[in-house]
Amino acid sequence: MPTLSHAPEQKAKTSLRPSHQPSAPARLGAGSWMIIFVLLLLLAATGFVAYLGWTLADGIEVSTAGYVAMAAGVLFSLIVGCGLMALIFYSSRSGYDEPPVLITSETNPKRADRPPSD
Template sequence: MGAGSWIIVVVLISLLAMAAVAAFVGWTSAKDTDVPASGYVAMAIGVIFSLAVGVGLMALVFYSDRKGYDEPPMLIPPADTIEVSGVSDGPVKPQQTQELS
């Protein structure tokens, strides 16, 4: 690994350590605090809602991939147009012929 990769690893590990310290300090500073039942209900509803959104979005990702909705867009011209080098000239009009007398 190069120097840049090591810097990224060190930064990420230090961020993880800081998050762990913040969680520990927050957890231990609230020793004598009681959470009411409504707090637990609100937390449970939030967790269930977050999981439902995550599962729903992942289901849409898999559905979209399997149905081909993730393919790159392609221009499909209407049947009544002529395409010349990628530029459509519009509707095809019948050519008028003149009779020579």
């Protein structure tokens, strides 16, 4: 039957102490703010161009062939995307993504009788 004589020692070992590792800076620098500002400007410009494209296209009709082409493009893109994701999962689970392993003469019986070539 186990005893609990080491319980205080284990508790002392697992107590939470502040780490001595430096923490991440709390504030963003000037470079980070510039990047955020430029990205927000690009987002606003994209929204403006999308708005112009939406409102200036009033009165233009899309033919049936246009809708068929658009549907075929979307369907083809989905098929290609799903196929590539399936290949990624197959490759990962089949071991094709593992690093190469050097086969030496000790593990290969056909090469055991040959002298090493330099």
